[in-house]
Amino acid sequence: MWLTRPPPDLLPFLLGFFVLSGQIFAAVSLDKLEKGQNLTDGQTLVSSGLGSYTLGFFSPGKSTKRYLGIWFTVSNDTVYWVANRDRPIDGNSGVLLLNDGGSLVLLDGARRPVWSANFLASSAAVVQLLDTGNLVVRNGSSIAYLWQSFDQPTDTLLPDMRMGKILWNGDELYIQAWRSDDDPSPGDYRRVLTTEGLPELVLWRGGAKIYRTGPWNGKLFNGVPEAANYSNMYPLHVTISETERTYGYKAMPYAPLTRVVVNHTGFVERLVWDKSSRAWHQFFIGPGEPCDSYARCGPFGLCDPAAAAKSYCGCLTGFSVASPLEAALKNFTGGCRRNVALDCVAGAMTTDKFAVIRGVKLPDTLNASVDKVITMDECEQRCSANCSCVAYAAADINSTGCVIWTDDIVDVRYDPPGQDLYVRLAKAEFAETKPESKRSLTVPIFTPVAAVVIAFILIGFCAWAVWWRKKIRIVHIPEDPEMGVRSVNLATIKSITAKFSENRFIGEGGFSKVYKGESSDGRMFAVKRLKPSALTIEGKKYFAREVAVMAGLRHNNLLRLLAYCNEGDERILIYTYMENGSLNSHIFGTHCPILIQLKYIADT
Incomplete structure (x- = not known):
């Protein structure tokens, strides 16, 4: 037949x-x-x-x-x-x-x-x-x-498939890697949807967690902001009902073929088929960088992708390394401990306060309690009244609902735009601030003529502002909370580069100069500042494209774009800082005649 x-x-x-x-x-x-x-x-x-x-x-x-x-x-x-x-x-x-x-x-x-x-x-x-x-x-x-x-399912999730628990028959659906390229039998790695606390995707190796996406925030998984860059083609969805608790995604009619696969080397990838090259292109990989490793910095630790010099690990505000000796050996699994004990007794008033840690992947919610209904104010009150509560956060991207942690919090990392985490600290951890002195207010009395003049000035200014916004719209980068990188102001960048001091200068190309930035907590950055000669209409378009493209890329072998500045005539990109000089000098040496000749040509 x-x-x-x-x-x-x-x-x-x-x-x-x-x-x-x-x-x-x-x-x-x-x-x-x-x-x-x-x-x-x-x-x-x-x-x-x-x-x-x-x-x-x-x-x-x-x-x-x-x-x-x-x-x-x-x-x-x-x-x-x-x-x-x-x-x-x-x-x-x-x-x-x-x-x-x-x-x-x-x-x-x-x-x-x-x-x-x-x-x-x-x-x-x-x-x-x-x-x-x-x-x-x-x-x-x-x-x-x-x-x-x-x-x-075996090792792959296609559009319209689902992972999670089917409650009416007790089935649990997950994807599990092949043993090897030559053997499709079940391997060591599997990816599951855990629904204890908030739903999130977890990669396991046997009985050990390897990587988690962060909790579902109503639109994306909190620790995978780059998914916003392809969610228009492959929208994600999580279903929580009486019959199932599942995750899946759709493919829009115009979208290319795609698959999510957990491979035998321990990585989860989203791959998209490119017809022109007849090859699969990687849109996502996890774990994709050191801070993706589960609980890398231990309890109450905070992983920072920009802090390679400190082995990426630090502590949450109000905490210090539990074992300085182990930390000196670059072992941070012991995590951090409180600097000052909390002031909380059941049934009594407390003086504890909450410090906000912004732009993070929220901690593992395995043992957290979740209330999807209450407001953030009610969430703070509930945490404050519970002496076991160590932190709280919003349950979704709209800052509604409540997640409360009562155990050690683990696997927290900076991941802009991320979400805000409110950590409970003793009152002594907060600097006392004096109330502002009252100042007398002078209310000017304008004559009718002066009022008319000011009105004309305001109308003229508004008309100019509308014209100017139309003129620059082509090179404007909107504030988008889903972009995966955030905008920072020029004053912040000047503070971390000592106002673009020559002492912070690293190098330059035809269009930009690069400076070393250092924040007050010791984190280092590479700050790429476009030269005035590059601030043409085309140059500004190129800047906008670079932000849009680099915001969606995350890979071990690529520098990560952390933030940008689009203020006045300044166009600045902030990347992860890498030590030990330029790649050119390692490949060709610092006195390579070819490079000298190329630089001469570029400058003439």
């Missing part, structure tokens, strides 16, 4: 052959198996529509073992679902059979079952590979599924 499409010029011949031989020709759809039909090694089913997905037998990598799987038609080595991942077949003798009883089974050469779909057998069962990539079994023409491969 032919399940793949025969060449068009063979169709008349085949039809005539079946008619002349007196046999009945039963047409078989390319994407379906009906009762009594089978799929042997070498044959395939191809999804309807665009034909984006193919079901068949394959051997992974250098292995000679055979597996039944589904892959992307444009990339036949990209297998996203495997039926018999634990029980490979020797040789090309495998058969997928929808038997007369309506059961779907995979048989080896000895006709022994190595895999079967778990559903109530039906005499009218039909197997179909849908244009979503979902292999389904349904009862005749019914739209309800008796079984679907999307409920049996």
Whole structure:
């Protein structure tokens, strides 16, 4: 029985052959198996529509073992679902059979079952590979599924799939890496949706947490702000209901093929297919930098991607390193401890206050309590009245709801724009501020003539402002809380660069100069300041594009854009600081004649 499409010029011949031989020709759809039909090694089913997905037998990598799987038609080595991942077949003798009883089974050469779909057998069962990539079994023409491969994921999450807990039947759906490139059996790494506290995605290696995305804030996962850059193509969603607690995503009709995969090396990636290069492009990887490692800085520690010189680890406000000796050896797993004990007794008034830590990935919410209804003011009052409460935060991006931590808080990192975390501290940790002295206010009395003159001035100023905003709109970067980087003012940048002191100068190119910035808490930055000669309309457009592009990139081998300044005639980018000089000097040396000649040409 032919399940793949025969060449068009063979169709008349085949039809005539079946008619002349007196046999009945039963047409078989390319994407379906009906009762009594089978799929042997070498044959395939191809999804309807665009034909984006193919079901068949394959051997992974250098292995000679055979597996039944589904892959992307444009990339036949990209297998996203495997039926018999634990029980490979020797040789090309495998058969997928929808038997007369309506059961779907995979048989080896000895006709022994190595895999079967778990559903109530039906005499009218039909197997179909849908244009979503979902292999389904349904009862005749019914739209309800008796079984679907999307409920049996392997290492990949496609659009319209889901991860999490199905409450009505007790199933938990997660993706688990292959053992290796040559072995699709379950490997060490798995990605799950945890719903204790707030929902978040966690990567596990055996029983150890490796990486977490941060909690769901109603639109994104708090620790993956770069997802905002592709959420217009692949919107995320979390469903919390009486029947399920799941996460998934959609693909808009115009969006390219995409997949989220947990690979055997311990990374989660979102990959998007590029038709022009016929290759998968990486849109996201996690863990992607040192601060992504789970609980790297221990309890009450704070990881800062810009603090490589300090091994990235510091402490929350009001805390100090618990073991200075271990910290000197760059071991921060012991975390931090309070500088001053809290002043709180159950049933009595407390003098404790809360310090706000801005722009962070919120701590692990595994043991936190969540109330989605109350306001932030009520949340503060509830935390203040509970002596066990050590911190609180809003439950979503709209600053509503309440999350309260009563245990050690772990896995906090700077991750702009992030969310605000309110940490409980003793009153002694806060500097006393004197109330401002009252000043007398002088109310000027204007004559009618003066009032008219001022009115004309204000009208003229407003008209000029409207004209000027239209003029600069093409190079304006809006304040977008989802961009993943934040805007800072010029005064802040001048303070960390000592007003662009020559002592802070690092180097320059044709369009910009780079300075070393250092904040009051010792964090260091690379500050890239465009030269006045580059502040043309095209130069400002280039600056805006660089911010938009770099805001969405995060990778171990790329400097991360932390912030930007777009104030007046200043265009400034703030990146992670890397020590030990320039890459050019390490590759070519500081006295390379070629580089000297190139610099001469560039300057002339």
